[in-house]
Amino acid sequence: MVRGLVKDFGSVRALDGLDLSVEQGEVHGFLGPNGAGKSTTIRVLLGLLRPTRGHVRLLDGDPWADATTLHARLAYVPGDISLWPELTGGEVIDLLGRLRGGFEERRRQELIERFDLDPTRKSRTYSKGNRQKVALVAALASDAELLILDEPTAGLDPLMEEVFRDCVQEERSRGRTVLLSSHILSEVEALCDRVSIIRSGRRVECGTLAELRHLTDTYVDATLVGPVPDLAAVPGLRDVTVEGSRVRCQVPTGQLGELLRVLTTAGIASLVSQPPTLEQLFLRHYDGAPEPSLPASPGPVR
Amino acid sequence: MTAVAGTGTLLRMALRRDRELLPATIATFVIVAGFSARATVDLYPMEASRAGAAGLVNATPALVALYGRIYDPTSLGAVAMFKLIGVGSVLVAVFTLLLVVRHTRADEESGRTELAGSGVVGRHAPLAAALLLATGACLALGALTAAVLAVSGLPVAGAAAFGASWAGAGLVFAGVAAVCAQLSTSARTARGLASAALVVAYVVRAAGDTSAPGARWISWLSPIGWAQQVRPFAGDRWYVVPVLLAGALALAAGAAALQASRDLGSGVLADRTGRARARGLSTPLALAWRLDRAASLAWTVGFALLGLVLGSIAGNVGSVLTTPQARRLMVQLGGVPRLTDAFLSAELGFVALFLTVFGISTVLRLHTEEATGRAEAVLATSVGRVRFAASHLLVAVAGTVVLTVAVGATTGIAHAASVGDAAVLGRDLLAALARLPAVWVLVALTVALSGLAGRRGTVAWAALVGCVVVGEFGPLIGLPGWVQHLSPYTRVPQLPGGFVDPAAVVTLVLVAVLLGVAGLAGFRRRDLVAD
Numbered sequence: 009m010v011r012g013l014v015k016d017f018g019s020v021r022a023l024d025g026l027d028l029s030v031e032q033g034e035v036h037g038f039l040g041p042n043g044a045g046k047s048t049t050i051r052v053l054l055g056l057l058r059p060t061r062g063h064v065r066l067l068d069g070d071p072w073a074d075a076t077t078l079h080a081r082l083a084y085v086p087g088d089i090s091l092w093p094e095l096t097g098g099e100v101i102d103l104l105g106r107l108r109g110g111f112e113e114r115r116r117q118e119l120i121e122r123f124d125l126d127p128t129r130k131s132r133t134y135s136k137g138n139r140q141k142v143a144l145v146a147a148l149a150s151d152a153e154l155l156i157l158d159e160p161t162a163g164l165d166p167l168m169e170e171v172f173r174d175c176v177q178e179e180r181s182r183g184r185t186v187l188l189s190s191h192i193l194s195e196v197e198a199l200c201d202r203v204s205i206i207r208s209g210r211r212v213e214c215g216t217l218a219e220l221r222h223l224t225d226t227y228v229d230a231t232l233v234g235p236v237p238d239l240a241a242v243p244g245l246r247d248v249t250v251e252g253s254r255v256r257c258q259v260p261t262g263q264l265g266e267l268l269r270v271l272t273t274a275g276i277a278s279l280v281s282q283p284p285t286l287e288q289l290f291l292r293h294y295d296g297a298p299e300p301s302l303p304a305s306p307g308p309v310r
Numbered sequence: 311m312t313a314v315a316g317t318g319t320l321l322r323m324a325l326r327r328d329r330e331l332l333p334a335t336i337a338t339f340v341i342v343a344g345f346s347a348r349a350t351v352d353l354y355p356m357e358a359s360r361a362g363a364a365g366l367v368n369a370t371p372a373l374v375a376l377y378g379r380i381y382d383p384t385s386l387g388a389v390a391m392f393k394l395i396g397v398g399s400v401l402v403a404v405f406t407l408l409l410v411v412r413h414t415r416a417d418e419e420s421g422r423t424e425l426a427g428s429g430v431v432g433r434h435a436p437l438a439a440a441l442l443l444a445t446g447a448c449l450a451l452g453a454l455t456a457a458v459l460a461v462s463g464l465p466v467a468g469a470a471a472f473g474a475s476w477a478g479a480g481l482v483f484a485g486v487a488a489v490c491a492q493l494s495t496s497a498r499t500a501r502g503l504a505s506a507a508l509v510v511a512y513v514v515r516a517a518g519d520t521s522a523p524g525a526r527w528i529s530w531l532s533p534i535g536w537a538q539q540v541r542p543f544a545g546d547r548w549y550v551v552p553v554l555l556a557g558a559l560a561l562a563a564g565a566a567a568l569q570a571s572r573d574l575g576s577g578v579l580a581d582r583t584g585r586a587r588a589r590g591l592s593t594p595l596a597l598a599w600r601l602d603r604a605a606s607l608a609w610t611v612g613f614a615l616l617g618l619v620l621g622s623i624a625g626n627v628g629s630v631l632t633t634p635q636a637r638r639l640m641v642q643l644g645g646v647p648r649l650t651d652a653f654l655s656a657e658l659g660f661v662a663l664f665l666t667v668f669g670i671s672t673v674l675r676l677h678t679e680e681a682t683g684r685a686e687a688v689l690a691t692s693v694g695r696v697r698f699a700a701s702h703l704l705v706a707v708a709g710t711v712v713l714t715v716a717v718g719a720t721t722g723i724a725h726a727a728s729v730g731d732a733a734v735l736g737r738d739l740l741a742a743l744a745r746l747p748a749v750w751v752l753v754a755l756t757v758a759l760s761g762l763a764g765r766r767g768t769v770a771w772a773a774l775v776g777c778v779v780v781g782e783f784g785p786l787i788g789l790p791g792w793v794q795h796l797s798p799y800t801r802v803p804q805l806p807g808g809f810v811d812p813a814a815v816v817t818l819v820l821v822a823v824l825l826g827v828a829g830l831a832g833f834r835r836r837d838l839v840a841d
Contacts, residue, residue, distance in 0.1 A: 054690050056838040076694045084690040088840070090682040092601060093419075093496060095584075102588035103597060107691035128583040132495055143687070156690075 013062035015048055015209075022048045024209035025062070030187050030202075035180050037200030038189040039290060045209040046189040047087050050158050053187075054084060067154060080109045083147035087158035087189070089139045091131035097142045098127030104146040116149040122171050136163035148175055155179060155186045161195060173198060193286040203286075205293060212293050220289050225258035227282040228267060233275030242267045253277075316431035320439035323426075324413050328443070335405055336451045339476070342779065343394055344458035345787040350390035351463055360389045367392065370649065371623055375516040376656065378538045387468040387543025391459070393786075395475065399537040400512055402451065402476045403483035406444045407504040410487035413440035416497035418575060434566055437488060441562055444484035452477030468543035478554030479537035483508060485561025486533075492568035495577040502605060509612060511535070513619055520623060533557055594693050594701040602672050606709050609668050613661070613713045617720030620657050621738065624650050624721070625728025651807030654721070654741060661717055662745035662799060663778060665710055669753035670770050672706035676757075677765045683840040699833045703757050703826060710749050718742025741805035747818035748798035752777070754825035761832030764839065 015023040023045045030036040040046050051057045053066055055075035064071055069078045091100050101120075105111035120127055123141040131139065140163045147155060161169050176199050179186055190196050196203060203220060205213040213220055225246060232253045239245055244260040245267070253274075259267045261284070271279075325332070354360040364383030367373045378396040382388045414437055417423045423436050456473030460466045483504065490503040511532040518529030519538075529535035533554065540550045568578055590596050676699060679685040688698055721742065722735035756770035763769075777797040784794040794800055798818055803810040 051686075051838070054686075056686055056689060058835075058837055075689070076692045079690055080692040082690075084687070086683055086686055086690075088683055089687075090684050092597075092684060094601065094604075095588075096586065098586035099584070099588040099591060103591050104687060104691060106588075106592035107594065107597075107688060107693050109692050126583075127586040130584055 010049065010053070010065075011063045013049065013052065013064060014060045015045075015052060015057060016060045022209055023052070023059075023062075026206060026209055027211050027214075028204055028206075029214075030185060032185050033180070033183050034201040035176060035186040035188060035199050037196035037203040038187055038206070039191065039193070039196060039203055039286075040189075040206040041191060044206045046206065047158055048209075049206075050084075050156055050187075050189060053156065054079070081152055082154040082156060083108065083150040083152035085140075085143045085147045085155075085157045085160045087162070089136075089143045091134070091139055091142060093130065093132035095131055096128055097125060097131060097134065097138070100131060100142050101127065101146045101149065104143075105149060108150055108152070110151070111146075111149040112151060116145065119145040119148055119175070122175075123168060137165060137168065140164055141168065144172065144175075148179070153184060155184060157186065158189045159191070160188070161190070161192060169195070193290060197286045205290065207293055213289070217286065220286075221284050222261050224261065224284040224289055224292060226261045226264055226284060227256075228259055228264075229256045229280040230254070230271055231277045231279075232271060233277050235274065237270055237274050239267070239270060242270055313432040313434045314438045315435060316426075316429065317435045317438045317442065320426065320431065320435055321442050324439055324443045328409075332409075332447055336447065336454065338775070339398070339402065339405075339451055340454045340458050342783060342787075343391075343398070343455045343472075344462055346394055346783055347390055347459050347462040347464055349787050351386060354386065354389055357384055360384065360386060364389050364392075371520045371626065371653070373653075373656075374519045375623055376660070378515065378519050380544070381541045382544030385468070385543045387459075387464045387472070388541075390464070391472060391543065395472065395538055395542060396515075396534075397782075399476055399479035399534055400508065402448070402480040403508050403511075403534070404505075406448060406480040406484040407487035407490075407508065408501065409447065410440050410444050410484045411491050411497055411500045411504065413443060414488065415491035415494065415500045418491075419495065419497050424574060434569060437491075437565060437569055441484060441488060441565075445481060448477040448480040448484070451480065465543060467546050471540050471546040471548065472542035474548075474551050475537040475540035475542055475554075478540070478551055478558070479534060481558035482533040482536070482554055482561065485558045485565065488565035489561055489568065492565050492572065493578045495575065495579075498605070502608060506608065506612065508534075509616075513616070517619065594688060594698045595704060597688070598675070598701040598705045601675060602705050602709070606668075606672070606705075606712070609709070609713055610716050613665075613717040614720045616661065617717040617722075618724045620654065620661075620717075621721040621724025621726075622728055624654050624725045624738075648807065654725075654738065654806055655804045655808055658717075658721075658742055658745060659781070659799060659804070661742065662749055662802075663774070665713055665717075665745070666749045666752045666774055668713060669706050669710045669749055670756050670767075670774060672709055673702060673753055673756045673760070674767045674770070676702045676760055677767050680765060680838060681841045686838060686840055689838065695834045696830050699757070699761065699830050703753075703830070706753055707750065710746060710753065714742050714746055714749075715739070737806050744803040744805045744810075744815075745799070746802075747815050747822065748802045750822035751798040751818055751825070754822040754829065757829030758825040758832070759829070761829035761834075761836070763832075764836065 010026060010028040013023050013026040013028075014021065026045065026049060028038070028049065038046055038049070048057065052059050052064060053071050055071040055078070058072055067078055067081055071078060091097075095103070098120075101116065105116070123145055125138065125141045125145060131142070134142065140160065144160060147157070161172055164172060173195070176186060176188070188196065188200060197217065200217070202216050203214070204211050213223075232255065235253060236250050236255050239248060239255075239257070242259065242263055244263055246258040248255070248257040255271070257267075264281070354363060361383040364380040367377075367380050368383070376396070377393050380388050380392045417436065426436070452473035455476055456469045459469035459472055486507050487500070487504040490500045490507070491497075493503060494500045511534045514532040515529050515535040515538065518526050518532070518535060521528055530539065536550055536554050536557070539547060541547050572578055591600060676685070679688070685698065689695060718739035718741065719735070722738035725738055726732050726735045752770070752774055755773055756767070759766040759769050777799055780789060780794055780797040781799045784797075801811070801814045801818060803815065
């Protein structure tokens with residue numbers, strides 16, 4: 009979908025050769041800290057910004073040249089939502105739906121109820137969470153093939169976040185494609201088939217969660233029956249602590265089997281193994297640690 | 311004192327935000343005052359020539375309505391500065407009301423006040439800071455203007471009174487704006503309310519000044535009237551200055567009281583609930599109209615009222631000329647019809663400027679939509695950029711036509727009713743419509759700036775101010791003819807009674823179309839920029 013995208017604002021380079029590919033029918037997580045270029049990428053995808061360089065295709069069209077025809081097939085929830093203060097929430101939902109080319113009446117009603125939204129209130133009286141709901145209902149009620157959601161749950165309470173997750177699951181089961189930009193990792197973990205992580209305008213990781221996990225360490229805490237054997241045979245172990253017959257360490261997920269084989273020789277009394285959370289994956293790229301030595305594209309990238 | 315804690319910090323912040331705007335605006339006022347003093351001082355060297363000019367002005371209701379009376383025909387300063395005493399105080403009022411709304415409701419609406427308010431900032435601090443800022447600006451403006459007039463050779467006491475009358479008008483309307491900012495939840499509405507108050511003040515003053523001597527007290531109902539009753543260079547009635555100050559203080563106190571009784575972000579005029587479903591509202595044009603509907607209707611009503619006032623004054627031009635001297639002058643000038651034409655032509659010229667304010671601010675809705683990201687939401691649907699921008703342009707242009715018809719028709723109706731001749735209706739309406747091409751040039755220029763150069767709304771306003779300076783004060787300060795002709799307002803037919811140059815009209819329309827098309831094309835090519 010996006011290859012080698014560069015976007016400059018004056019002398020500031022916002023996107024620096026970004027690659028991003030979203031497959032049809034998947035929920036794709038688009039992760040990155042503030043200022044990494046998520047919203048800029050999305051604005052380019054929507055034809056609101058013109059790319060400085062690079063190749064961008066959206067639903068087999070050029071987002072800049074074919075904007076209006078493509079937009080009939082997608083729905084967008086902006087990250088920083090501002091509504092017309094003099095219109096009511098219900099009017100905004102109708103307006104955006106009609107400008108896109110129609111929406112499902114029944115689904116509109118259902119969503120308004122599920123999100124517990126009062127459509128008769130003027131937008132200026134809405135809180136941030138309520139404005140977010142208006143934009144979500146407008147997007148979800150559409151019959152778009154592609155949903156582009158830019159940090160859609162900012163400002164929603166946990167109950168509404170749950171409703172949102174259910175809705176995204178439903179969209180997926182209806183065969184829709186979702187690009188979900190977020191920095192809420194639990195949300196991405198719960199919803200996304202594949203994830204792209206970007207930093208400073210470049211993609212640093214892409215793949216399924218399982219694939220990404222594979223690249224990082226699993227935490228193992230084992231208490232053995234006998235003395236701790238020599239672990240030098242297991243490559244890549246980090247942070248090894250041995251206290252009597254208890255051993256704690258980080259093991260590359262690929263070497264987990266090898267570690268267990270060695271530990272089993274001493275007999276395992278108890279074992280706790282924690283797969284890396286997305287948070288750890290994420291932090292690995294942002295805590296100022298040196299660039300990991302990874303293959304450039306671990307996932308199936310097209 | 312905790313209610314105003316943090317005022318100093320906010321004031322410093324406001325000064326920093328306006329570090330270019332404030333000095334530039336104040337300098338513009340001071341320079342225009344200085345130039346026009348110099349130019350007119352040389353114009354009337356003899357007392358007799360001043361008395362003649364003053365007599366003519368006071369005998370011409372059109373000029374009295376526009377600028378006010380000259381209270382001392384023998385005073386050089388009063389004759390030289392009479393235009394700026396009346397019109398200048400209105401412009402100072404516009405300046406302070408925009409300034410106060412900018413630092414009160416506009417900040418509150420955008421959430422900046424909330425951010426600042428979470429610090430050690432009292433409830434009244436933003437209002438206090440805005441009013442202090444406006445007070446400082448008025449004092450600087452008044453003092454500098456007085457100084458430049460004194461240096462230009464006018465009496466020092468009169469110059470000081472002149473500065474005080476300008477500053478006083480500015481202070482009162484800073485107070486008006488402070489009150490309006492409490493009433494509405496939107497800065498736009500607040501500006502509209504304050505401007506409406508200013509228009510009423512101006513019209514009341516004009517009505518009072520053109521009335522028979524027994525009814526001239528009506529002018530005292532208007533703060534703009536107070537500013538004029540200071541009578542600089544014609545008695546320097548300093549006792550009127552406290553009236554202005556008291557008015558300003560009362561309004562400021564009222565604003566503070568209103569603020570104390572409301573929550574942050576809310577207004578005294580409560581928000582009502584609305585429709586759960588949109589009626590109509592399925593095209594960008596419908597959206598643009600919906601967003602500008604309320605303002606457009608208010609402007610239309612205002613223009614219709616203005617037309618009634620103008621038309622009835624026009625019908626009485628002849629009868630108010632009472633002195634034999636004035637009647638002689640009138641005959642020399644071509645009789646009652648010529649005077650009426652000159653009056654209507656001058657007034658409709660002003661109306662065209664007001665109309666342009668409407669046109670530019672309506673088109674600038676595009677900027678608001680873009681800056682807030684709402685344009686993004688619309689353009690992410692199947693609405694193209696040209697269609698989006700053209701919708702706002704269309705609403706603005708159609709609005710200028712409707713407003714012109716409103717003011718032209720009501721002028722004509724009132725005029726026809728008072729002279730008993732229905733034929734003047736068509737004549738007055740045509741005269742009003744003749745100004746439209748100039749208005750369209752400025753509106754189209756705004757779109758062109760937006761499309762080609764990004765959001766440069768201030769440049770469009772600067773262009774309008776330039777046209778006003780060139781057209782209104784150009785002859786006064788002796789600008790060369792070709793500079794005066796840069797303003798489209800000098801190129802449109804100065805009807806009724808003036809010369810019609812069809813080529814100029816066609817050229818202006820073409821220029822407007824070209825600018826508009828260029829702007830729309832540019833809008834398709836550039837990045838959309840949200841703040």
